[in-house]
Amino acid sequence: MSLEVECGWTLLRALILALIATPTAALLTRSLENASPRSRQWQVVALAIPVLTPGFVVGYSYSNLTLDLVHSPLLNELFYDLLLLFQIVPVGVLVLWMAPPPPLGPTGSWCLRLAGPRRLAQVDSYGRLGQLVNGPARNLVPAFGLMALLVFHEFEIASLFRVIAGQRLTPASWSNAMFELIALQGLGERSPGDLWKSAWLPMICSLGLLTPLVALVRTAIRDTGTVRPIRTPENQRIRQVAAWTWLAVALAVATVIPLATLVHDALARSFFNKQSIPGLARAVEHSGRSLVPAVIVAVCAAVLAGWLLQRRRLKTLMMVSLPGLLGSLLLGLSLTWLLLMTGPVAPRHSLIALCLGQTLWLLPRAALLVVLLAVLPNRESTHLARLLMHAPTRRQRTAGWKLVWQQTGRRAAWLIGMLCWWSYLELTLNELLASPQWLSVAHRMYQQMHFGRNAALSTTTLIVMLAPAAILALLVSIGRLMLGKGLGGTR
Amino acid sequence: MPPRSSRPGRSGASRPRDVLVGVLTLLPWLVSGAACTQSTSSDSPSIAGSTVTDSPDTQPPLVVYCAHDQVFSAPILERFTRETGIELEVRHDTEATKSLGLVNRLIREQSAPRCDVFWNNQVLTTTDLLADDLLARYRGSGWRRIPAAYKDPAGRWCGFAARLRVWIVNTRAMPATIESVQAASNATDLSRMAVARPLFGTTLTHYCLLWHADSGSTLKAWHERTRRQGLIEVPGNAMVKNLVARGTCDLGWTDTDDYFVGLDDQHPVAMLPVRLPGGKTICMPNSVSIIRSTSRLAAARQLVDFLLSAETELALARCTSRQVPLGTIDLESLPVEVQRLRPLVEDGVDLSDLGESRTACLAWLRNEYQR
Numbered sequence: 001m002s003l004e005v006e007c008g009w010t011l012l013r014a015l016i017l018a019l020i021a022t023p024t025a026a027l028l029t030r031s032l033e034n035a036s037p038r039s040r041q042w043q044v045v046a047l048a049i050p051v052l053t054p055g056f057v058v059g060y061s062y063s064n065l066t067l068d069l070v071h072s073p074l075l076n077e078l079f080y081d082l083l084l085l086f087q088i089v090p091v092g093v094l095v096l097w098m099a100p101p102p103p104l105g106p107t108g109s110w111c112l113r114l115a116g117p118r119r120l121a122q123v124d125s126y127g128r129l130g131q132l133v134n135g136p137a138r139n140l141v142p143a144f145g146l147m148a149l150l151v152f153h154e155f156e157i158a159s160l161f162r163v164i165a166g167q168r169l170t171p172a173s174w175s176n177a178m179f180e181l182i183a184l185q186g187l188g189e190r191s192p193g194d195l196w197k198s199a200w201l202p203m204i205c206s207l208g209l210l211t212p213l214v215a216l217v218r219t220a221i222r223d224t225g226t227v228r229p230i231r232t233p234e235n236q237r238i239r240q241v242a243a244w245t246w247l248a249v250a251l252a253v254a255t256v257i258p259l260a261t262l263v264h265d266a267l268a269r270s271f272f273n274k275q276s277i278p279g280l281a282r283a284v285e286h287s288g289r290s291l292v293p294a295v296i297v298a299v300c301a302a303v304l305a306g307w308l309l310q311r312r313r314l315k316t317l318m319m320v321s322l323p324g325l326l327g328s329l330l331l332g333l334s335l336t337w338l339l340l341m342t343g344p345v346a347p348r349h350s351l352i353a354l355c356l357g358q359t360l361w362l363l364p365r366a367a368l369l370v371v372l373l374a375v376l377p378n379r380e381s382t383h384l385a386r387l388l389m390h391a392p393t394r395r396q397r398t399a400g401w402k403l404v405w406q407q408t409g410r411r412a413a414w415l416i417g418m419l420c421w422w423s424y425l426e427l428t429l430n431e432l433l434a435s436p437q438w439l440s441v442a443h444r445m446y447q448q449m450h451f452g453r454n455a456a457l458s459t460t461t462l463i464v465m466l467a468p469a470a471i472l473a474l475l476v477s478i479g480r481l482m483l484g485k486g487l488g489g490t491r
Numbered sequence: 492m493p494p495r496s497s498r499p500g501r502s503g504a505s506r507p508r509d510v511l512v513g514v515l516t517l518l519p520w521l522v523s524g525a526a527c528t529q530s531t532s533s534d535s536p537s538i539a540g541s542t543v544t545d546s547p548d549t550q551p552p553l554v555v556y557c558a559h560d561q562v563f564s565a566p567i568l569e570r571f572t573r574e575t576g577i578e579l580e581v582r583h584d585t586e587a588t589k590s591l592g593l594v595n596r597l598i599r600e601q602s603a604p605r606c607d608v609f610w611n612n613q614v615l616t617t618t619d620l621l622a623d624d625l626l627a628r629y630r631g632s633g634w635r636r637i638p639a640a641y642k643d644p645a646g647r648w649c650g651f652a653a654r655l656r657v658w659i660v661n662t663r664a665m666p667a668t669i670e671s672v673q674a675a676s677n678a679t680d681l682s683r684m685a686v687a688r689p690l691f692g693t694t695l696t697h698y699c700l701l702w703h704a705d706s707g708s709t710l711k712a713w714h715e716r717t718r719r720q721g722l723i724e725v726p727g728n729a730m731v732k733n734l735v736a737r738g739t740c741d742l743g744w745t746d747t748d749d750y751f752v753g754l755d756d757q758h759p760v761a762m763l764p765v766r767l768p769g770g771k772t773i774c775m776p777n778s779v780s781i782i783r784s785t786s787r788l789a790a791a792r793q794l795v796d797f798l799l800s801a802e803t804e805l806a807l808a809r810c811t812s813r814q815v816p817l818g819t820i821d822l823e824s825l826p827v828e829v830q831r832l833r834p835l836v837e838d839g840v841d842l843s844d845l846g847e848s849r850t851a852c853l854a855w856l857r858n859e860y861q862r
Binding site for chain 2: 002003063064067068070071090159160162164166167177180181282336340341356427431435436437439443444446447448450451453456
């Protein structure tokens with residue numbers, strides 16, 4: 001199958017899955033909004049875990065199952081689609097939950113309807129389409145676009161499920177077709193010009209899917225709604241049951257079963273013995289080391305995106321986000337050519353090339369998250385809390401710190417944390433740009449996966465997931481300790 | 492509420508922030524401190540070889556690019572560091588970026604070389620580096636113990652510890668005999684036979700050898716026929732093994748290391764060597780080379796001799812992938828399975844003359860897989 005044909009199939013899959021995922025995400029968002037704080041916490045955790053489970057681990061765990069489907073390409077495709085659905089719906093929920101309310105709420109819509117069609121036609125921006133764009137679809141369309149974009153760029157699971165049975169290839173994936181094209185032509189002979197020639201179609205598709213998000217950025221800054229519509233309580237119970245069922249199935253299929261399979265393999269091969277302790281120590285140390293560039297990159301991407309947005313330099317932001325939208329492979333190869341092959345010697349084999357590449361790759365995601373997090377409805381209260389941080393007594397100042405943390409700090413921490421996690425498990429740019437000492441722990445996992453070292457892989461996966469959690473717990477404890485001490489003082 | 496600009500009590504308010512900033516600033520250093528000790532540390536700094544002329548303490552680590560499985564190569568390289576005191580910085584390969592792997596990296600980096608020693612898991616791609624004149628000549632003690640068929644006469648590369656290309660057969664589905672394999676592979680329905688996609692790795696080598704026999708005419712016809720008849724193509728040799736071991740397919744092509752994984756997992760599998768039309772087997776050794784631009788020639792030579800030694804070949808034979816030693820070795824010390832493979836290795840086809848066939852075969856595959 002040619003690159004163009006695979007691109008077409010991948011786009012079709014992206015659109016269909018996003019169409020299914022959008023109402024699902026809307027349902028889950030409503031369930032989140034209406035849930036009690038305790039229940040909401042659990043729902044957020046259940047939502048976040050599948051999307052944070054590394055795709056290649058999920059793909060690898062299920063590769064044996066899909067091998068059994070080798071004679072049924074349609075089932076192979078459907079199972080792949082189901083896994084993708086579980087991974088993208090939480091992202092859609094994040095967009096819908098965190099995006100500011102649309103300027104046209106249900107009351108406004110009702111008033112416009114009361115005004116009648118003739119009167120309505122006089123108000124240009126609030127025609128039928130305008131009502132939709134400024135009303136309920138304002139956040140749904142960007143969520144749809146982002147989810148479609150994620151499906152369009154997915155290649156880790158696809159590369160493990162990719163089978164040719166006779167002359168039928170499933171699942172189609174433009175990224176994998178691109179890998180093969182480059183592999184067969186030899187990298188040394190290809191300049192970025194050649195690469196971009198091959199990449200024009202995926203780039204146009206990516207831009208098309210991203211357009212609604214850009215629209216959200218523009219309108220969210222200009223026309224922020226202030227009040228979230230109050231949902232009617234009817235069918236609340238059914239919605240909650242449906243939401244919890246989805247969450248349970250997603251958690252089981254996209255995280256618990258893959259990880260349980262790996263742990264089972266590890267136990268079956270008695271990996272947890274004295275001989276494996278040096279291997280465990282190496283994995284712990286490697287995970288810690290991988291976090292260093294991940295943190296640097298996450299902070300750089302967030303700060304750059306925030307700075308450009310704050311100064312309303314949307315065109316610049318779009319320009320610097322373009323390379324990241326091409327996907328890690330094309331970006332990595334272009335930077336390899338520019339920095340490692342033809343550029344000055346200084347950035348070669350240093351942390352600079354890696355950080356530059358991953359920052360560019362993360363920038364579109366960072367921009368989206370900054371938009372979602374920065375446009376908050378409670379600006380006044382945040383300002384007051386900031387003023388309280390400079391109050392004369394220590395107790396008041398500490399209270400100000402706590403309030404600011406609750407209103408903005410926590411969201412910023414989530415932003416940095418998510419960017420950090422993506423960078424931590426990013427493989428392609430790391431493989432192409434990092435010097436040996438900065439190769440990430442994902443590199444080790446992929447190697448173990450490639451050679452079928454299930455026992456070692458399961459242990460590494462466990463450590464990879466626990467290492468950031470341990471550091472996070474440490475930081476939270478330090479923060480609480482400091483705030484606790486601060487509150488205890490009187491001056 | 493005081494005005495914002497007056498900032499009363501600023502120093503007090505900034506204390507928690509300062510501490511937090513301090514912790515965040517220290518964190519990378521703490522972690523990077525661990526990074527400094529990540530390379531294979533030397534517990535015993537005694538120098539085993541006599542050819543080391545540079546002091547290990549003052550030199551940067553020797554950079555090794557290693558395409559062999561990290562699980563097996565890491566202990567061997569660590570042993571080298573323990574015995575010689577020479578620190579290593581190892582870049583292992585993944586197939587995450589397919590053939591953008593180590594060979595292409597070495598070609599890309601030739602204007603600012605980084606690598607000192609290249610440990611490849613096959614020979615064919617190492618010989619690609621000869622065209623760019625990237626490899627140094629060295630005919631040391633290790634090179635001398637390897638048979639002529641598996642080394643460059645000029646000493647630019649040398650093979651060791653080989654795998655074999657084999658048929659893997661599910662013994663519950665069919666008997667593991669030459670006749671039944673021939674019958675199954677010539678059947679009209681091939682939907683129960685699996686191979687890895689021939690674009691990379693050892694399956695590409697296999698294809699190149701088939702191409703080499705008659706400039707590709709038999710291979711092209713075979714490829715077209717088998718695809719029409721439903722042959723299954725999967726991403727890698729390990730998946731071929733899985734398909735056959737689980738009984739989804741009856742037979743397929745894989746390498747001995749993957750076959751042994753299936754056998755160790757107690758699956759009903761057996762193997763037969765793949766034989767080319769002339770009757771030769773396909774034996775694919777690891778290979779080791781010194782990069783010409785190295786600034787640490789003495790240490791690089793020491794590592795090459797270490798890898799080509801009988802001890803290293805024995806270690807690789809005893810690990811679960813059971814790689815077959817090529818050099819002279821005490822046969823009794825080898826595992827039984829490896830002893831059985833040794834005659835097949837001696838029957839292996841010459842891989843050093845495949846350059847043109849490989850180029851032509853790749854051009855044809857490009858057309859086949861990108862249309």
